[in-house]
Amino acid sequence: MYTVAEIDVEICSSTKCRLCTQFCPEGNTILYDETRGTAYVAVDRCKGCEICVGICDDLAKHHAIKMVPIDQVKDGFEISKVGFKRSLV
């Protein structure tokens, strides 16, 4: 089993940070929902490096990202199924 990043929407949407989207090595993997004002993860692309966790914890000090075993992710967004979305709402 492998882990992927999961972003706490409540915490994230209370900030306008967007730092994790800038430091994720992968393209269009941490996306940003303009409507909800939160970052979110394309679980089918996350390689589980945890860089975003360090950025959120140490640089942004928001502690909104946790690594979660892939089988415990609820309603994970898969970009390969629907393509790029400006907003999931």
Added chain:
Amino acid sequence: MYTVAEIDVEICSSTKCRLCTQFCPEGNTILYDETRGTAYVAVDRCKGCEICVGICDDLAKHHAIKMVPIDQVKDGFEISKVGFKRSLV
């Protein structure tokens, strides 16, 4: 017909110059006779560039070297016949 350098022994031996031997591009072509104290030319090697004339005239100011048509050279030394000599005497 081509020309080769000829060194006036009388003028040359009155100096301790040796500059022409240092500026001739060719190896063992202007030789130096230690006994007579003069430079002399291996006529079978001289390519006729006249560099030595300029050196003798302009740098050393001795005017001891002239270019001479090969068929007018008297008793020209040919190194290919006898090999290297420290002195021709």
Added chain:
Amino acid sequence: MSLKTIQAAPGFQDYLPKEYQDLLEDGPFFQQRKVSELGSFKEAIEEHPMCAGCAMTLFIRLVYVGLPSLEHTVICGTAGCGRLAISQGAVPFVYGNYGDTNAVATGLKRGLDIRFKDQPKDVVVMAGDGGLADIGFHAVMHSWFRKEKFTTIMLDNEVYGNTGGQDSGMTQKGMVMKMAPTGKKFEKMDMLGLAKTAGVAYTARISPTNPTRVANTVRKAVLIAREVGPTFIQAYTSCNIEYAIPTPKVMDDAREVEKDRYGYLEYFSDEAKTYWEESEKERKRLRKAEK
């Protein structure tokens, strides 16, 4: 080479792959995207087999944001890790033989300038330290001597990461690698000094610790190359595999190395300095006029 040539005929767009449609609708073409917009637009590069947590991957991703006009750009590369990503980007990519990146780029740039007189076309070489400082060194340097107008970006992971850990000319002296068991024998090559001596118009050394700065530096390098002469970016892009950096620590490493020996450096030739200051003034004037 232009969005027009890749646009679908009306009525057919819906039948193209979703990724293609997304690039046309929400992609980075015909507008300079900002790093702060990442996550809100379809990127030119995604879904490649680079290792998890690779700093080179991050840097490459940011390069595609910095390029001033993706639709008029060709990238040249060669063997090495980076090409695993770059070859999958939505920008034409020429995969040269090892050693010839900057010779290929020279021909491309000159040819494009002849073919497209009224449309600037950017050529960018992006390859590793092994590809540019060792194997392609000759062509890199001679493209600089000739003042060829394109940008060279070195993805400097200080090792041949793709072939099992040989030391490159850019590896630090003394470093022990899997395939350099007695340690690297000589100093890290001073490519920035060589670039300066060779007359490169703009040179930058950078680590991927500040994404906006990466994008701005790339943009600057490409714009100066377009008008003035060769430009060079040397980027620290650690190999977490060969240097055994746990992926959560990759950015910590980047910050430490930056602080220690890889701090941000910029060098402009006089001509490049003048050009850049004037073009910045002009851009400010235009922005003001727009408001």
Added chain:
Amino acid sequence: MSLKTIQAAPGFQDYLPKEYQDLLEDGPFFQQRKVSELGSFKEAIEEHPMCAGCAMTLFIRLVYVGLPSLEHTVICGTAGCGRLAISQGAVPFVYGNYGDTNAVATGLKRGLDIRFKDQPKDVVVMAGDGGLADIGFHAVMHSWFRKEKFTTIMLDNEVYGNTGGQDSGMTQKGMVMKMAPTGKKFEKMDMLGLAKTAGVAYTARISPTNPTRVANTVRKAVLIAREVGPTFIQAYTSCNIEYAIPTPKVMDDAREVEKDRYGYLEYFSDEAKTYWEESEKERKRLRKAEK
């Protein structure tokens, strides 16, 4: 590689060619000859097909006087005019493929150092501007980065003289040649600057206007390479054919070019400086002790 190995068995010497006998009896082996002795000893190089009045020929002749121990020297070269002379010298000559002079020299020098632990062996690369700054540039620079302990001598005639007059990287900007009818497009390469950046221990720029200085510079470069690291001599050796210099004016040209843009320059690294000053002191002390 030593006079002993080329000496004839007693009784057989008389049957060897005269030139061979002369070299053994009056040659430049096992003693440092002086430029002021020229004409009074059998030289290591003579009778080759170089053009009449060629400054490169003169320079090469003087190099053989400067080499500190001919009997323990190997010279590496490649295509170009100079090899027409060098290949006929009484010193082992390795003719590399175009581009590999300094790679071949690296292997040779390392191998000789392993094989002859108690006898210093000198390796000297001597080739043209085309061979070293263009085609062999890569291997030259990387031998410098690696700090290989041998001397590189560039016979800089600022043209591909041997193939009809193409411009090289060392040709001056704007120069019109037979095979460069619109003029050289970029600046003469700053090889001295590159050598400095690459960490070369000793660098000299020289013209053949002062024969003793040529020999001394070569001797210095070889001795420093033996103990400290790579050394480089860049020598102006005009092509009177491609630059249409009448042979009687070749030395006038050398003096003018020297005055104008090719003046004598020396650069020592700190380590080379210290080594050279101390070894000069030691030599003076020994000479005094002899008296």
